[in-house]
Amino acid sequence: MFFKPNAASGVPIYLQLMDQVKHAIETGALRPGEQLPGLRKVAEQLVMNPNTVAKAYRELEHEGVIDLRQGTGAFVAERADRRREQRFHSAQPVLEAAVRRLAALGISEDEMRRLFESEMTRLREKRRAGQR
Amino acid sequence: MSHAMAIETTGLTKRYGSIEAVRGLDLQVPAGSICGLLGSNGAGKTTTLKMLVGLTRPSAGTGYVLGRRIDDRNDSVAIRQRTGFVSEGKELFEYMTVAESIRFTSAFFPAWKPDVVSRCLERFGLSTSARVATLSKGMRGRLYLLLVLARGAEVLLLDEPTDGLDPAAIEAFLQLLVGLVAESGATVLFSSHRLAEIEQVADRIAILNRGQIVLNDSLDALQSQYQRVHIVFDAEIPAAALALARTRSGSSDGRTLSLLVGSEVESVVEQARAWHARAVDVAPVTLKEIFLEKTKTSKGRDV
Numbered sequence: 001m002f003f004k005p006n007a008a009s010g011v012p013i014y015l016q017l018m019d020q021v022k023h024a025i026e027t028g029a030l031r032p033g034e035q036l037p038g039l040r041k042v043a044e045q046l047v048m049n050p051n052t053v054a055k056a057y058r059e060l061e062h063e064g065v066i067d068l069r070q071g072t073g074a075f076v077a078e079r080a081d082r083r084r085e086q087r088f089h090s091a092q093p094v095l096e097a098a099v100r101r102l103a104a105l106g107i108s109e110d111e112m113r114r115l116f117e118s119e120m121t122r123l124r125e126k127r128r129a130g131q132r
Numbered sequence: 133m134s135h136a137m138a139i140e141t142t143g144l145t146k147r148y149g150s151i152e153a154v155r156g157l158d159l160q161v162p163a164g165s166i167c168g169l170l171g172s173n174g175a176g177k178t179t180t181l182k183m184l185v186g187l188t189r190p191s192a193g194t195g196y197v198l199g200r201r202i203d204d205r206n207d208s209v210a211i212r213q214r215t216g217f218v219s220e221g222k223e224l225f226e227y228m229t230v231a232e233s234i235r236f237t238s239a240f241f242p243a244w245k246p247d248v249v250s251r252c253l254e255r256f257g258l259s260t261s262a263r264v265a266t267l268s269k270g271m272r273g274r275l276y277l278l279l280v281l282a283r284g285a286e287v288l289l290l291d292e293p294t295d296g297l298d299p300a301a302i303e304a305f306l307q308l309l310v311g312l313v314a315e316s317g318a319t320v321l322f323s324s325h326r327l328a329e330i331e332q333v334a335d336r337i338a339i340l341n342r343g344q345i346v347l348n349d350s351l352d353a354l355q356s357q358y359q360r361v362h363i364v365f366d367a368e369i370p371a372a373a374l375a376l377a378r379t380r381s382g383s384s385d386g387r388t389l390s391l392l393v394g395s396e397v398e399s400v401v402e403q404a405r406a407w408h409a410r411a412v413d414v415a416p417v418t419l420k421e422i423f424l425e426k427t428k429t430s431k432g433r434d435v
Contacts, residue, residue, distance in 0.1 A: 047307045121414045
């Protein structure tokens with residue numbers, strides 16, 4: 001169900017796995033109430049550290065995307081898709097418009113990613129300054 | 133000594149005559165983790181692993197494996213019973229067949245795991261009837277790893293275990309390793325020059341440079357902590373920015389300054405704006421970049 005994370009991208013592997021699980025829920029590959037594969041299975045299939053799989057699952061539970069049930073494993077949260085779907089639904093046109101306008105300016109995909117990253121940093125910086 | 137740590141050393145030192153191979157090493161490896169041990173040739177990786185498993189005595193300092201002292205004779209025996217060690221030499225019994233090697237080795241380890249043997253044989257494509265002396269270098273490596281993985285060890289100390297293996301065998305080995313860790317909660321300390329495989333399976337990283345630890349942290353923390361910041365200026369790079377670059381082991385090219393930045397990304401970005409930088413980009417950093425920076429600055433070449 002999941003594909004191997006790109007270890008050399010510099011993006012922490014647990015974040016990549018979290019994105020894959022979220023994506024699987026958005027596309028309907030994983031439905032609410034369905035069980036996610038166990039730690040060992042994911043670790044062996046994707047050849048990654050089981051602690052990293054556990055960390056991704058813990059973070060996903062923290063975000064309300066999945067439920068961890070003692071002794072039985074991880075399950076997609078009920079309504080997890082709908083909540084996320086709604087939020088994504090409203091966010092998607094905003095991003096689409098921005099990406100289209102950037103493309104019209106001749107900005108490449110790679111440049112967009114870097115601009116996005118630097119804008120996120122600026123936002124964090126502003127938030128931090130606001131807290132002071 | 134905390135039991136959350138499967139391996140812990142304090143001030144561990146090894147001198148060979150006037151040469152200090154390991155200098156005051158403080159290393160912690162939490163139980164159940166896979167820790168990548170990185171360092172250039174001669175950084176002290178092999179000496180460290182040998183001291184942990186009792187093959188050589190520390191000149192100073194000490195360490196614990198599974199709560200047992202590495203420089204205590206009785207404790208050291210206990211450590212060896214519960215530890216699997218892959219050494220660089222990969223010695224095997226030449227006159228035996230693969231099957232005989234497995235049967236012979238299993239006799240010494242009460243926790244021997246026949247299921248791991250069958251998984252290894254299948255995924256490594258090893259023929260049990262082959263005589264060890266006739267095996268290729270790659271097949272010898274696979275048999276050697278089988279004999280270490282199957283002993284039911286609580287700690288695995290692996291000195292360049294994938295050396296000499298082809299990419300398919302490396303992937304099979306890494307898969308067996310993560311399966312074993314998931315199943316048994318074993319702790320792994322794993323030295324390698326292939327940063328990609330460490331990045332793939334390790335959750336912790338220790339970088340050695342000239343016998344000292346220069347970094348010992350979780351890989352996730354490192355990757356979210358370190359970023360590369362590119363700053364582009366309209367005119368000449370301000371002197372203050374160049375000075376900052378020197379402390380951040382950065383590099384400049386024309387009007388562009390590139391810095392590897394730790395936890396203070398925001399303050400560097402803020403600073404760049406105060407200098408009226410034209411553009412500031414932040415990009416993720418790979419383990420290779422962190423490794424090169426860490427082993428470069430501490431040699432003092434770049435300052």
